[in-house]
Amino acid sequence: MLNWNEIGQYRENNRIEAKKALGGLPHGLWETYSAFANTQGGVILLGVEERTDKSLLPIALPDPEKLVKDFWDTVNNRQKVSANILTNKHVQIVEAGGHRIVAIDVPRANRMDKPVYIGSDPFAGSYRRDGEGDYHCTKDEVRNMMRDQSNTPQDSRLLEQLELDAFDYDSVRSYRIRLKNTRPGHVWEKLEPVEFLQKLGCIGRAEDGSLHPTAAGVLMFGFEYEIVKEYPAYFLDYQEHDDEETRWTDRIVSNLGDWSGNLFDFYFRICNRIIQEAKTPFKLEGMTRVDDTPVHKALREALANSLIHANYYDRLGLVVHRRPQSITISNPGGLRISLEDALDGGISDPRNFTLFKMFNMLNIGERAGSGIPNIYYVWKTQGWQEPTLIEQFNPDRTILSLALTAQKSQNITSNITKNITVNKTQKKILELMLENPSITTEMMSSQIGIADRNIKTNIKKLRDSGLIDRVGARKNGDWIVKEEQ
Numbered sequence: 001m002l003n004w005n006e007i008g009q010y011r012e013n014n015r016i017e018a019k020k021a022l023g024g025l026p027h028g029l030w031e032t033y034s035a036f037a038n039t040q041g042g043v044i045l046l047g048v049e050e051r052t053d054k055s056l057l058p059i060a061l062p063d064p065e066k067l068v069k070d071f072w073d074t075v076n077n078r079q080k081v082s083a084n085i086l087t088n089k090h091v092q093i094v095e096a097g098g099h100r101i102v103a104i105d106v107p108r109a110n111r112m113d114k115p116v117y118i119g120s121d122p123f124a125g126s127y128r129r130d131g132e133g134d135y136h137c138t139k140d141e142v143r144n145m146m147r148d149q150s151n152t153p154q155d156s157r158l159l160e161q162l163e164l165d166a167f168d169y170d171s172v173r174s175y176r177i178r179l180k181n182t183r184p185g186h187v188w189e190k191l192e193p194v195e196f197l198q199k200l201g202c203i204g205r206a207e208d209g210s211l212h213p214t215a216a217g218v219l220m221f222g223f224e225y226e227i228v229k230e231y232p233a234y235f236l237d238y239q240e241h242d243d244e245e246t247r248w249t250d251r252i253v254s255n256l257g258d259w260s261g262n263l264f265d266f267y268f269r270i271c272n273r274i275i276q277e278a279k280t281p282f283k284l285e286g287m288t289r290v291d292d293t294p295v296h297k298a299l300r301e302a303l304a305n306s307l308i309h310a311n312y313y314d315r316l317g318l319v320v321h322r323r324p325q326s327i328t329i330s331n332p333g334g335l336r337i338s339l340e341d342a343l344d345g346g347i348s349d350p351r352n353f354t355l356f357k358m359f360n361m362l363n364i365g366e367r368a369g370s371g372i373p374n375i376y377y378v379w380k381t382q383g384w385q386e387p388t389l390i391e392q393f394n395p396d397r398t399i400l401s402l403a404l405t406a407q408k409s410q411n412i413t414s415n416i417t418k419n420i421t422v423n424k425t426q427k428k429i430l431e432l433m434l435e436n437p438s439i440t441t442e443m444m445s446s447q448i449g450i451a452d453r454n455i456k457t458n459i460k461k462l463r464d465s466g467l468i469d470r471v472g473a474r475k476n477g478d479w480i481v482k483e484e485q
Contacts, residue, residue, distance in 0.1 A: 015042035015129075015449065018050045020059065025070050028134070030081060030118045035127040035134035036106035037085055037116035038145065039393060040339070040449075042129065047101035058097035067102050068093065079120065083113045108338050111349075114145040122146070128393050130451075135394070144314055144396060148336055153353035154311070155216035158204040159230050162213050166226035167202075168260040169193065175221070175264055175362075182362050197221075200361075201354040216354035219312065224254050224261025233332070235317025236261065238270045243324060254317075263307050263355070267364075274322055275299050298378040299327065302400055304365040305372075306331040308356045315395040326436060327402045334396040342389065345373035375402070385435045392446045399443070403435055422467070425450065426458050430481055433468065437478040 015036070019026040029044060036042040047061040061067065068091055075084045090105045109116050115137065117125035126137040126145070137145075147154060159166075172193060180189055188199050194211065197203045202217025218227055219234075227234050236254035241247075252269055254261035259269070275296045303320070310318050311333025321328040335342055336349040350356040359365040372389060379387050385403035392399065422430070428448050432439050441459070445452040462468045469480045 015040060016045065017042065018045045018048040018056055020047070020049055025067065025074070031127045031134045033106055034116050034118055034125065035129040037109040038114055038126060039108070039129040041106055041108040044104040044106060045101055047099065058099040058101050060099050061101060064093045064100050064102050071104065080118065082117045082122065083109065085109050085113055085116065111148045111336050114149065115142050130394065138394065140315065141394060141396070144311060147313065155214065155219060155352035155354045157215045158206060158212055159215060159218060160206050160212050161229065162218060162226060164194065164203065164211060164213065166213050166218050166222045168221055168223050168262060171221045171260050171262055171264050172197065178362050200358060214354065216352060216358065220262060220264050220355060220358055222262050227262065231312040233315050233317065234312050236266045237317055237319045239321050240273065241321065241323045267303060267307060270320060271300055271303060274303060274320070274327055294378045295382060298375045300364060301371050302329055302375055302402065304359050306400065308350050308352055308359060308365055309333065309398065311351060311396065316397065325403060325405050327404070328399065330397055330399040332395065332397060334391050334393065335398055339389065339391055342372050388447060390446050401436060426462055429455065429458055429462065430467065433479040433481050439479070
């Protein structure tokens, strides 16, 4: 059962909505129910007033039991709400400040229930949470949630508008060489190219008997100008930065036309560049130097997982930033499972299952949901700063940030704040700045879970207190956390 202290923890990360509810179920309750269900979940409080200083004040409810009954009657009415994702434990009458209030703990909805919407039209009645408020979902957001409802992988679609000349057969040959080295003597080794691609899931047969690429096939081995016929927003972008201030010193993008632009070639073009930043001690097996460390394996895993889980129909592309002390991989599309489940491991729900199998044939990519936990474990054993995995909405993105420096932010933060009072949000901001000096306010907003304007307000207070400073340009500069106070 929720208690008032637990509700306060929800308040700290902005996953709470207080409503007075003096005359029945309050206006806007169902928009918030939809918004919480379609993002990270949250708590709706009935019988609580939010004061100007953002504190919560419980007030007397005339009849909490009737509110609970009215809520259940509506949430179970499919003409008013598309899905009831709650059980009895999610709706409680709670004692707070001498009053009885109603707490509705809305979980993140399963992808097969999304979008959770009000009324009969998902495009008119779907909402999401952004910082402190609810917003109406765009048509693209609703379509993306609808695509994720299906248990049929997105990349298994047969693209009958494309022919077999959509493939870059140099990419296919390169894949087959790697497969032969990985799995010598494999039964597919001597197949003709078309038959091999059929076995791999890259080619399918239409009702009239004609052969065409699948979505997975064209993503993995197709030419970029063919890929965008199915995925207009498709774009791969790798950027190298020699320091934290420069825009970029080297860049590889998918639409230049001087290479295929497909996922397979992108992966192997940038993989070695990424792992070069991981300066880990070599080890010896007998007299042979072993350069393939757990860090290198984890970085390859991280890159492959991003390519496998991306939603290539979504806006913006897949972007990889390599800096001297960090690597950030950002792909279009949100998580198909909760953030907590992704970090715990054991659950694998790839958006593009055929791509998953193709990478796995080369012993690349996560197994049974172990990818993210393994990356965290490897970073911990190195004594490096803990990775951060965040999910953003509108547009949907999943961002994995990997610092290549020692863990220090927690101890330093304690030292620099011992003589100056800071709130929990400001302490978290300091920790994030120490972990990633080039972090943006938008990234801090997403990781902490509060509105961007509140981040900026707290940053101003930290600067006024002399705890932080800024160097470099507004967009490409760095935060400096002053350790001497």
